[in-house]
Amino acid sequence: MKMGFRWFGDGNDTVTLDDIRQIPGVETVVWSLHDKPAGEAWEVAEIDAAIARITSIPASARARGVTRTLDAEVVESVNVHESIKAGRRVLGLGRDEAIENYVTTIERLGRAGVKVVCYNFMPVFDWLRTDLWHPLPDGSTALHYSQTVVDQLSPETMVEFIASGSGGLTLPGWEADRLAGLPEVSAAYEGVTREDMYAHLQYFLDAVMPACEQHDVKLGIHPDDPPFDLFGWPRIVSTKQDIEKVLSLHSSPFHGLTLCLGSYSANPDQDAVNAVETFLERTHFAHVRNIKHSAVGEFTEVAHRAREGHVDTVGIIAAYAHAGYTGYIRPDHGRHLWDENTTRRPRPGYGLYDRALGIQYLLGVWDAVEHAGRRG
Numbered sequence: 001m002k003m004g005f006r007w008f009g010d011g012n013d014t015v016t017l018d019d020i021r022q023i024p025g026v027e028t029v030v031w032s033l034h035d036k037p038a039g040e041a042w043e044v045a046e047i048d049a050a051i052a053r054i055t056s057i058p059a060s061a062r063a064r065g066v067t068r069t070l071d072a073e074v075v076e077s078v079n080v081h082e083s084i085k086a087g088r089r090v091l092g093l094g095r096d097e098a099i100e101n102y103v104t105t106i107e108r109l110g111r112a113g114v115k116v117v118c119y120n121f122m123p124v125f126d127w128l129r130t131d132l133w134h135p136l137p138d139g140s141t142a143l144h145y146s147q148t149v150v151d152q153l154s155p156e157t158m159v160e161f162i163a164s165g166s167g168g169l170t171l172p173g174w175e176a177d178r179l180a181g182l183p184e185v186s187a188a189y190e191g192v193t194r195e196d197m198y199a200h201l202q203y204f205l206d207a208v209m210p211a212c213e214q215h216d217v218k219l220g221i222h223p224d225d226p227p228f229d230l231f232g233w234p235r236i237v238s239t240k241q242d243i244e245k246v247l248s249l250h251s252s253p254f255h256g257l258t259l260c261l262g263s264y265s266a267n268p269d270q271d272a273v274n275a276v277e278t279f280l281e282r283t284h285f286a287h288v289r290n291i292k293h294s295a296v297g298e299f300t301e302v303a304h305r306a307r308e309g310h311v312d313t314v315g316i317i318a319a320y321a322h323a324g325y326t327g328y329i330r331p332d333h334g335r336h337l338w339d340e341n342t343t344r345r346p347r348p349g350y351g352l353y354d355r356a357l358g359i360q361y362l363l364g365v366w367d368a369v370e371h372a373g374r375r376g
């Protein structure tokens with residue numbers, strides 16, 4: 001297993017690579033070109049520059065004796081253009097052209113040494129929360145979701161709400177280019193059924209898998225977050241049955257999952273540990289975090305420790321450790337802690353401290369399982 005940490009890039013994240021280097025156990029920086037509109041091919045020079053930034057140690061740090069390096073083997077995400085998901089021309093781009101650019105990006109990332117690319121197939125919106133700075137009883141804040149609130153909002157008000165809570169940073173999945181075209185994008189899904197969405201995903205996989213195999217890049221689809229249909233648009237990666245169906249769409253071992261266990265567990269009927277075990281062979285990347293359900297369709301993100309919420313994070317990591325999982329894991333969203341909200345002003349869910357604490361907890365479980373194994 002390789003532990004990763006998501007980083008949004010210079011000027012786009014209040015966490016630094018120097019910070020990440022000091023978190024014990026982190027080997028991989030999970031990155032992306034966040035200002036790249038979905039549908040465009042990533043340029044070789046941009047890829048090389050991003051990877052060089054992550055993998056090299058600046059001279060100033062070297063002078064302080066820093067030698068610890070990080071790799072850049074995981075990209076989260078290369079976003080899938082709406083034309084591919086909706087199966088028709090959207091925002092001036094046809095799906096075949098968008099797929100061609102996706103294939104070019106995969107080829108270039110593979111040549112640059114990237115091993116896993118994460119993506120999602122959610123229509124229009126990516127992840128969604130209704131409170132980005134929800135107060136917790138311990139004085140920290142965290143992401144919160146309430147279906148009742150969503151039911152009272154329109155897609156347009158949702159966009160305004162997320163933008164107002166972002167602190168001026170571009171939030172992944174809520175990029176301006178995607179949202180500027182909201183009326184057109186949303187109209188493109190009219191009449192698109194779940195079955196159509198699976199067919200569109202299969203069409204995409206058929207086109208990109210040869211490049212993945214040739215360039216040794218594994219593709220991991222991220223489950224819907226939250227795992228419910230929103231605003232009437234069909235979401236197709238929400239439950240265990242959905243994931244089974246998704247995996248059946250293409251037999252290549254390079255087609256697999258970014259198994260986000262927090263997203264998956266937002267539906268209390270799903271069993272996260274069972275999903276880990278069932279989908280182990282096809283899990284290229286796992287996101288591990290904890291949530292606490294407060295009512296039907298309502299949850300708050302809490303610390304990674306299992307007993308803080310309703311996700312069995314111990315069972316999840318133990319299952320991976322017992323199986324000798326060799327893919328990537330990252331902690332997922334954390335609370336915003338200590339003086340972070342006033343000093344560092346983190347991205348919602350992506351502060352430094354709680355994710356660093358979370359990693360130590362996850363690695364503690366991992367090490368304990370390995371240790372017990374050695375003692376027989």
Ligand code: DNO
Nearest residue numbers: 077119120126127172173222
């Ligand atoms: C939010 C993230 C998502 C995720 C994408 C994957 O915090 O979990 O934006 O990166 O859905 O494509």
